[in-house]
Amino acid sequence: MLRDLLSRKRARIVEKWFDVILETYPEDTSKFLKKGKDPFANPVRHTILQGVEGVYDALLKEGQSPEALNDFLDKVIRIRAVQDFSPSQALAFVFSLKGVIREVLGKEIRENHLHDQLLLLETRIDALALRAFDVYMGCREEIYELRVSEVKRMREQALRLLERTDRVFQKRKEDEDAPSRDS
Amino acid sequence: MSSEELDIKPEDLLKFDYDPPKQDWMDPSVAFRKGTYCYSCAPKHLEYLEMANPREWQPHDKDWKLPENWKEIVFEGMRDRLSKYRSFQLFMDICVRCGACADKCHFFIGSGDPKNMPVLRAELLRSVYRNDFTAVGKILGKLAGGRELTEDVIKEWFYYFYQCTECRRCSVFCPYGIDTAEITMMARELLNLLGLNITWALEPAANCQRTGNHLGIQPHTFKDSLEFFQDEIEDITGVKVNLPISKKGADVLFVTPSGDYFADPGTFTLMGYMMLFHEIGLDYTWSPYASEGGNFGLFNSHELMKQLNAKIYAEAKRLGVKWILGGECGHMWRVVNQYMDTMNGPADFLEEPVSPITGTKFENAKSTKMVHIAEFTADLMKHNKVKLDPSRNDSLRVTFHDSCNPSRAMGLLEEPRHVLKSVCNHFYEMPENTIREQTYCCAGGAGLGTDENMEMRMRGGFPRGNALRHVQEKHDVNRLACVCAIDRATLIPLADYWAPGVVVTGVHELVGNALVMKGEKERELDMRGDPLNEMEGDEDV
Numbered sequence: 001m002l003r004d005l006l007s008r009k010r011a012r013i014v015e016k017w018f019d020v021i022l023e024t025y026p027e028d029t030s031k032f033l034k035k036g037k038d039p040f041a042n043p044v045r046h047t048i049l050q051g052v053e054g055v056y057d058a059l060l061k062e063g064q065s066p067e068a069l070n071d072f073l074d075k076v077i078r079i080r081a082v083q084d085f086s087p088s089q090a091l092a093f094v095f096s097l098k099g100v101i102r103e104v105l106g107k108e109i110r111e112n113h114l115h116d117q118l119l120l121l122e123t124r125i126d127a128l129a130l131r132a133f134d135v136y137m138g139c140r141e142e143i144y145e146l147r148v149s150e151v152k153r154m155r156e157q158a159l160r161l162l163e164r165t166d167r168v169f170q171k172r173k174e175d176e177d178a179p180s181r182d183s
Numbered sequence: 184m185s186s187e188e189l190d191i192k193p194e195d196l197l198k199f200d201y202d203p204p205k206q207d208w209m210d211p212s213v214a215f216r217k218g219t220y221c222y223s224c225a226p227k228h229l230e231y232l233e234m235a236n237p238r239e240w241q242p243h244d245k246d247w248k249l250p251e252n253w254k255e256i257v258f259e260g261m262r263d264r265l266s267k268y269r270s271f272q273l274f275m276d277i278c279v280r281c282g283a284c285a286d287k288c289h290f291f292i293g294s295g296d297p298k299n300m301p302v303l304r305a306e307l308l309r310s311v312y313r314n315d316f317t318a319v320g321k322i323l324g325k326l327a328g329g330r331e332l333t334e335d336v337i338k339e340w341f342y343y344f345y346q347c348t349e350c351r352r353c354s355v356f357c358p359y360g361i362d363t364a365e366i367t368m369m370a371r372e373l374l375n376l377l378g379l380n381i382t383w384a385l386e387p388a389a390n391c392q393r394t395g396n397h398l399g400i401q402p403h404t405f406k407d408s409l410e411f412f413q414d415e416i417e418d419i420t421g422v423k424v425n426l427p428i429s430k431k432g433a434d435v436l437f438v439t440p441s442g443d444y445f446a447d448p449g450t451f452t453l454m455g456y457m458m459l460f461h462e463i464g465l466d467y468t469w470s471p472y473a474s475e476g477g478n479f480g481l482f483n484s485h486e487l488m489k490q491l492n493a494k495i496y497a498e499a500k501r502l503g504v505k506w507i508l509g510g511e512c513g514h515m516w517r518v519v520n521q522y523m524d525t526m527n528g529p530a531d532f533l534e535e536p537v538s539p540i541t542g543t544k545f546e547n548a549k550s551t552k553m554v555h556i557a558e559f560t561a562d563l564m565k566h567n568k569v570k571l572d573p574s575r576n577d578s579l580r581v582t583f584h585d586s587c588n589p590s591r592a593m594g595l596l597e598e599p600r601h602v603l604k605s606v607c608n609h610f611y612e613m614p615e616n617t618i619r620e621q622t623y624c625c626a627g628g629a630g631l632g633t634d635e636n637m638e639m640r641m642r643g644g645f646p647r648g649n650a651l652r653h654v655q656e657k658h659d660v661n662r663l664a665c666v667c668a669i670d671r672a673t674l675i676p677l678a679d680y681w682a683p684g685v686v687v688t689g690v691h692e693l694v695g696n697a698l699v700m701k702g703e704k705e706r707e708l709d710m711r712g713d714p715l716n717e718m719e720g721d722e723d724v
Contacts, residue, residue: 024202028300032285040617041616082645084295142680147637150675153447161400
């Protein structure tokens, strides 16, 4: 069974997949991402690693909820969606899992005639990629929304200031008018 | 039809190169992708400030319309600054590229762009210095790490030096004590000589010069705003607080960032100040001419920084106050604590600050005569001079973001924490290497807190967002407190993107919630006008 192989070689596959992702950064950066293990000093490494481990495990599990899968994808994609990547560069990591699996398990797959199961797995990875598009777009939309909200906040404050001035002005006018009404 | 019959093979369509470009750091070319840089400042503001080369241009334009003799201007500017500032000369010469700073910048950590490593960012300027100002560079050029000054280098400087928030986290780790923010400051001064600046850093400075605050709010509107908050406080507490404006001979002049009376959530913090001052009977005054704590001159040039800072002291002198109390502001404290004394000081026409309530002498403000509100309030609380009901903040689970400048430029670490712990029952720290002197920046300081570079802000904001997310998951933190007006604006989208659900707050907003005032009505509302102790996100039923 391919599933057993994937479970047995989990550590190797995840490590290689993670390395492939780190290689998408410039050399000096990938060196830094590989070495620092502190989750707060090196949050990109920590979060991406959490994400790929989660995605990998979710991929193998039957009946995994789509929300959980999206949460793990989000960990990786939320970061890459704001870094200096084109959309395809940001998401290529999903497809690179296929290459990693073929590389690590190629021999066993051939020897045990598991190609049919590999095709099925790759279909799942394709579905994962579609899901990744949604997550990516969601993150990008959030960025645009944050921009709009920031501008709206500024506008709202300015309008409030005008309104406030107007209210104070009206009140002052009423106060000024008041004595003449009394008399 | 087989694929061979087509000119394009299917695999050609799928040719993607995912390898990062192999770019030598000496190559200055930069792609100005929208979302990653700030827009230029409108010429009218440059004209107002009598700054060089006012014109219409944008960083994504091919032609930046530099003055004809731009190279000469930059070299002359460097020469002038190297002779004037020993620190600049030292910072250019002393770095041994040990790399201690390399992985400490929030922009590098979040973006992965090597030119955001502080050492490399500084090297962008240093390589030109080496090439044209050192003997070895003049002879060996590139071999000695020298680079020729070209228009591309100028564009690269613009891109990276307006991508540094001057937060100085990297400086904490430098064994030579290089103040990397000062390198950015020098680079920005040189860029300004060519008319290369950004709206968000320069327009507020021009406004401040003209009206006394970044937003260009005029005296009558300033007064109206404060009166509005006076009414709001009365609605919430039943107490009409006093509101002294331009009061000659008051003990204390109070100066705070304009964000506090213009933008939420700063406004809630401002109400907290007003209530506190009223309650302790402080003899103080506001001033429309010193209606700005922030100093965006710092982000442009030393001349502008000096002018804007001088206004506060001139107003203190005019009003005849004894000393100055400063509100929750970030970089104001860098200016006051590290530059004021040699720029505009000594302020010997003022008295050494002493709290009229507790008698505490603020020794550290002996020379500048300006005290931070967190220190003032912490002192009141330490001496039990105010009555507090921290349970009014019980629905809030609070963490504290040390703002870069108060923490690193003046060592204000314990005072805001003392205040928070006095007014809240649920306080949780973020991880140690993300707070205090090692605090991560909001990624919107130094004039970068604008919307057009939101993507860049989110990159740089990730280290802070990650630590925030951690305490949100671990302790259900729902409030992020800070003592800086820029933070109060820029941390909002940061939290929305990286730790959605966490609300940003000023420290004195929480003081306002907890403060028990003489003659107050039974408090039902918090500073935001929401029912007290309603959990965040609760809907009306």
